[in-house]
Structure formats: C-alpha cells, structure tokens
Amino acid sequence: MRYIIIGAGAVGGTIGGRLHESGREVVLVARGAHLEALRKDGLRLATPEGTRTLSVPAVGGPEEVDLRDGDVLVLAVKTQHSVPLLDAWAARPVAGGGTAGEVLPLLCAQNGVENERLALRRFRHVYGVCVWLPSTHLEPGKVSAAGSPLTGILHIGRCTGGSDATAEQVAADLAAAHFGAPVSEDVMRWKYAKLLGNLNNALEAVGGPIDGGLRLALAERTSAEGRAVLEAAGIGHAGAEEQRAAGRDRVVLLPIDGEERGGGSSWQSLARGSGDIEADYLNGEIVLLGRQHGVPTPLNAALQRLANAFAREGLAPGTLPEPELAALLES
Incomplete structure (x- = not known):
C-alpha cells in the first residue's frame, strides 16, 4: 500500500x-x-x-x-x-x-x-x-x-x-x-464519542485552558448539551469506560525538548491565523441535531459563533475577556 x-x-x-x-x-x-x-x-x-x-x-x-x-x-x-x-x-x-x-x-x-x-x-x-x-x-x-x-x-x-x-x-x-x-x-460510535470530546475545542480556543473554575463549569455544560442531543437523536457513542478499555491511557503526554505544548486543533487554527475554524462541524453538529430534535443548545451555539468570529477577525486564541466568558453561563 x-x-x-x-x-x-x-x-x-x-x-x-x-x-x-x-x-x-x-x-x-x-x-x-x-x-x-x-x-x-x-x-x-x-x-x-x-x-x-x-x-x-x-x-x-x-x-x-x-x-x-x-x-x-x-x-x-x-x-x-x-x-x-x-x-x-x-x-x-x-x-x-x-x-x-x-x-x-x-x-x-x-x-x-x-x-x-x-x-x-x-x-x-x-x-x-x-x-x-x-x-x-x-x-x-x-x-x-x-x-x-x-x-x-x-x-x-x-x-x-x-x-x-x-x-x-x-x-x-x-x-x-x-x-x-x-x-x-x-467506527461512527467512536467518532460520535470523539465529537463530544471536541465540543470544548472552541471554548479553549477563545477562552484559554480549561483548568478549573468557570472554564470547567462551561466545559461540563457544553458536553452535557451534546450528550442530551445525541440521546434525543438516538445516536449511540462509546462511553468513558469503553474508551479506557481501548487503551487510551497508553497515549501519555510527555515533554518534547525545546517545545511548549499549546492547545488543541481549534486553538492552533487561531494561533496560525488560518482565517477559519472547525466549529461549524463540532459545536455546529450539536446545534443542528438539537434543532432537528427539539433540544436547546445555547452554549454550543454561542461557542460556534464566538469561534467563527475569532477566526474571521484574526483574534489571538484565549483572549475572550473574563466577563464575556462568565456571561456564557447565562446563554
């Protein structure tokens, strides 16, 4: 091959x-x-x-x-x-x-x-x-x-x-x-599980590392919206225990000489100034399914809009002001 x-x-x-x-x-x-x-x-x-x-x-x-x-x-x-x-x-x-x-x-x-x-x-x-x-x-x-x-x-x-x-x-x-x-x-059961894991890519990209406090609360709510939507749509996905059994703990992050690890793929899109971001197909997938099945997804919709605005306007990753980040909990 x-x-x-x-x-x-x-x-x-x-x-x-x-x-x-x-x-x-x-x-x-x-x-x-x-x-x-x-x-x-x-x-x-x-x-x-x-x-x-x-x-x-x-x-x-x-x-x-x-x-x-x-x-x-x-x-x-x-x-x-x-x-x-x-x-x-x-x-x-x-x-x-x-x-x-x-x-x-x-x-x-x-x-x-x-x-x-x-x-x-x-x-x-x-x-x-x-x-x-x-x-x-x-x-x-x-x-x-x-x-x-x-x-x-x-x-x-x-x-x-x-x-x-x-x-x-x-x-x-x-x-x-x-x-x-x-x-x-x-394999799509695994890809829907990964979709849930990727819903907070946009949050990290606009708001910075998800290291507790407000950002963790937002992350948990974003993921909860995603799980509710998949349940309403009747779409199965691999659970946490199944993912552990698949050997995910064999991918341990180790330091690389001379490098400081940044954020995930959406964070990198903003850091490179690529001009676009994948939020329409991550958070946007949950928004789409939510609209089809009558499940509210306000936080995923807000993160989709923010991530696209950051990419379109060339804003640096992680620079959403703290008050605006806090306001997302009210969305």
Whole structure:
C-alpha cells in the first residue's frame, strides 16, 4: 500500500511521518509555505524520542501524483476544507482503470461526523478513522506529537458499518508505526464519542485552558448539551469506560525538548491565523441535531459563533475577556 496523506498538518503529518519511519511508502499533500518547506528540507517530526527530519515526498495536489491500484487516500484536513479536495481527488484516473472515487479507499482521519457523508457522495469505499492523536502544527515543515508509548489511537472501520481486508491491512500498518489501531465494526460510535470530546475545542480556543473554575463549569455544560442531543437523536457513542478499555491511557503526554505544548486543533487554527475554524462541524453538529430534535443548545451555539468570529477577525486564541466568558453561563 502507498499512503497519500491529503493534508499534512498536525494529524496528517504525524501519521504520514510515522508510517514513513516504519517503512511504508508515503506521499504528503500540502500547500503554501508548508509544502515549500517539506520539499526543501523534508518533514521535521518531533516526538518524545527526539526531533528528526524525514525525506518524505511532498506534492501540492492530485495533478502531481499518478494514482495506482493499491493506493490509500487519507483525508486529514479540517471539515471546512474537505469538499474541494474530495472533488479534486475523486475524479483522478487510476492506472488500470477507473477513477479514485470508484476504486480507491478513502480514510477520513478527521474530527466530526460530516466528512464521511461528504465523502460517500464522491467515493465508493469510505472508512472512518476516530483520531485520538495529540499533535501540533504551528510552523511550516514541522509537526510534533507528544504521545507515548503510543503516538495515538486510530479506530478504523467502514463508515457504513463493518470491516474488510483493507481496514485490517491499514490497521496492521498503523500498529507497526507506533499507533493503536483497533478495527471497529461500528467506527461512527467512536467518532460520535470523539465529537463530544471536541465540543470544548472552541471554548479553549477563545477562552484559554480549561483548568478549573468557570472554564470547567462551561466545559461540563457544553458536553452535557451534546450528550442530551445525541440521546434525543438516538445516536449511540462509546462511553468513558469503553474508551479506557481501548487503551487510551497508553497515549501519555510527555515533554518534547525545546517545545511548549499549546492547545488543541481549534486553538492552533487561531494561533496560525488560518482565517477559519472547525466549529461549524463540532459545536455546529450539536446545534443542528438539537434543532432537528427539539433540544436547546445555547452554549454550543454561542461557542460556534464566538469561534467563527475569532477566526474571521484574526483574534489571538484565549483572549475572550473574563466577563464575556462568565456571561456564557447565562446563554
């Protein structure tokens, strides 16, 4: 298998770098200054073991890759960037016949639950990947991942349910690359559990670390809204005990020399000044389901609006004034 990582940021760069180190063939897909740095100097991968530079091939898009049977596409971008990339890659011809959308497997290594639905409109063989992977991408050409002894846990399965030989082979390759990679017959249960865990990404991004007091109270209420919505919608998700049993405690955050860990993926979007953020597909998913099933979600709606405003206006992460943060409890 050759792994084509579409989006070589924190998650995609770490997965691609680790697979490359384990001897798998990998192509990274990136853009802008990040692509330029990857082509010029290689991928700098920092983990608790140290920082090293990996000579992984990097391209800017599908027109630079001759697709072949046996390729695996791994989509690892934020949801708001998925559609144009899915369109561009699905139409590409594959040596031996057919297009990527018809014959190649596509793995959605992404937060939220919308990507699989978007992908199924364009790809026949779509796999969900529930990503437990603490990683950071703040400067061109470099990603870091602080997890040890496992770099992360990546549940994988067919997004429509069940498993197959492709999922088993991908899981085996990931397991050889410092990941836990359970194959799941119902991977979306894991992705809905991760969605609940990601609802406070926006709170951290606009309000700072969730380290107790007011922020913890807000976090608990945000999560409670999410659980109430999923229950009303009849959507199951993996519970805390099930997640522990899956080995999440084997991803322990350790220091990386010369680096101070920042926040999660939404915090990083603001820190990089990317101009957009994933809140519409995290908090916004709960807002959508709440409206469909008659469950109020005022805090998730407020965090969705705030996160989008911070991204649109280029505001620094964690700078929401304390009185405005406190006012969220009244929303």
